[in-house]
Amino acid sequence: MARARATSTYGLLAVWTLTRILLLVFVFKMVVFPGPDVTTDVEGIYQGWYVTLRDGTFPLSDVSWQYPPAAALPILSPALLPSLDYASAFFVLACLTDGCVLALLWYAGRQPGQSPRGAWVWTLGVPLLGPTVYARYDVMVTAVAVAALLAGLRRPRLLGALAAFGSLLKVWPALLLVGTTKRKPWAAAAVTAVAIALAFTVTMPGAFAFLTAQRDRGTEVESLGALVFHVARHFGWEGEVLLNYGSMEFVGPYVGVVSTAALMLTVLAFGWLLLWRLRARRFAPHTLADAAFVAVLLFTVTSRVISPQYLVWLIGLAAVCLMFRESRMTLPTVLLLAAAFLTVLEFPLWFGHVVASDALGVTLLFLRNGLLVAATAISAVRLWRDTVPHESPAPEPGQAPPPRTEQLTQPS
Template sequence: MLVHAWLTRLGTVELRQDSFGDVDLYRRWVDAGLTSGWWPVLDEAWVYPPAALVPLLAPAAVAGSASPDAYALAWCGLVTLLDAVAVAALLRRPGGHVAAGWWLAFLVLLGPVAIGRLDSVVAPVSVLALLAALSAPRVSAALVTAGAWVKVSPGAAIVPLALASRRPWRDVVAPAAAVCVLVVGTVVALGGARNVASFVLEQGSRGLQIESVGATPWLVAGLWSPSVQRYLNGELVTYEIAGPGTQTMADVLGAGLVVGVLLATVVLWWCRRRDGATFWTDDAVRGDFVVRGAFLMALVLIVANKVGSPQFITWLAPPVAVGLALGLPWWRRTAAALAGVAAATQVVYPWWYDDVLQGVAGTTLLLAARNVAVVALLVVTVVHLLRPPSTARVGGPATDAADGVPAGAPGEPDAPAGSRAVRGEPGEQVGPRAPVVDGRVG
């Protein structure tokens, strides 16, 4: 409550114009629909998926759409409630206190943008989906698909979910398809058939956004080169960068995003094949695969994207929080790195964003360093996935030490020797099983 009260004050009082502009835009869309009957998606193309209207309507149901202040407070209340559910779910896991504490610290470090965007609604939903990945794959698939119809990013987790399922068509594809049918059918029934996919088509008009990873070379070059310009895209209300080669880069990233997702899928498929029978007999290995796979997909969506809004960093938080909650190894270093990325993001936006737009060296270089750190996270994640499963990757005292956590740390009991268990959770034995002959172990 204290964390969200602080972020609410920042967003609605201290930095309202700089950080909560999107929330007021949500209110105006809803107000136009309620007063004049003109709705995004149903009556015009929209940059968001159709189900985004649901969380936009929720604050209006409580506070109405006429008052900007009342709507903003109701929006913050909605995000607070969803985050509370996510924290409660994290606390039910072995490393729950570490995970919940990190999640709340991450929100503070990212700043008011952590609750002032649509991404703040789907992030806690992604936490619940990843926590349910192995125990309730159908629920998990339905949640990430529903999240994708609000903001596309959660949908990328469907790939590791499907690859980690014994019956992917029944447990993942079918629930995801059912959610898609429900959303699309509702939009079509309400008269929005022609705009149901407009959120994809609307992205084509974008240039290279100034905060995007792909814009980093021009961002730095612009510190001394007059050929690089920063400008406002009035139609989409985003700042973009222009210079020699920027349009080519934007076009390459448009196609590269699809290629990047496909390559990440191939990497995950190969890892599953490499792990063989261990993958299906050891829940710790599969759990790490799903969480790290979701993290990989989110990183690809950020790095290979011509858009680079500050709220995109929230896409990376759910896998990290779940990795910590499950006691999976190597996530503490990732969590520390992502916390630094979040802090740098808040410094840039909203506090000193004008410095970036004006080409001030300090803040510009900080943004560039933040982007380099995100690329480094992508590389490290791929390396971890490509590393064969062993005690250095999943479970066991050796892993704890590698992750900077002393074996036998209080509150995190070690697994028995030779077990694949993660921090005391039941798991399969490591190594080949002894053959059974005439009912006896040979």
């Protein structure tokens, strides 16, 4: 048993090392990855923000800045490696963060009743997205989310604090708390969020300008709603694709209608989560991670934007789910990994075809987004069936009621 476990660990490290060297080769441009240069965000946008943030202000004049105040921290993080230029330091820190996530999943997977599958999902899933992973700060946000879910098993307050910190990095980690049944995580999250928010508000004016920054955004070309316009262009739709708010978006007739429909779907997703939370009764240790995975999937597929880096979040959450042997998120995870592979094909490899809405680009988007929708639907159904008890029919007069079943609860 010990020898088999050691062999598995060496294999895991070997695969992680080889794939991450390949990612570094691409972002350092020792070999040019086909398609648009994904490192321009770091070398241009992030570095420009760095200069502004270093002076104690947010880059409010840049429409691309649409992030919560704690996002300043990963943007400023290359200062930790002053011997390297900004972009090189960022890529190295992204790789180190990736390694920390692997270490967390590997250690947690060695505990009794848990599985190394989570570490393998992370190891194999991240490189499927190509060099974009190391050219965005989302891997750092995902590391906080993974640490929060793993901490939630025994330290509910740390779960809350990390979820709050993560939400001030990029909002979505607030969804990590949807599956917790305890008050401690929510209280810790509230205290942490208020403390960090006050610190940024006092020291850096404009910390919460991001709340209205995305108000005028359209429909990004990779989103689910964008498929309407990709098809409509073949039937004479008069709109166009423009660089808007830092991404390629559709601009033209009926874009506002589709964007509003996407927001309504997000509201419906929130309503489903609320209904699930009110009806759920059976909570096992893996429910916290499963619920977070489903919640982020729901809000990703209904978003007006489905950028490639969004899948980094989902891969991290799926990895935590599969760390638990009892989790039923295996099939959604497989679908997610397939969607990740299609994502690197549509961006950056054949992004020109996506922007042009030609047959190849539209086919890739239909397949990628279809897989995400399927993963969302399947995971939501499985979460419901695992946690919401079936309603038994009322007993007839004189008939004994059915026996009660024991309910599992999360550890306090």
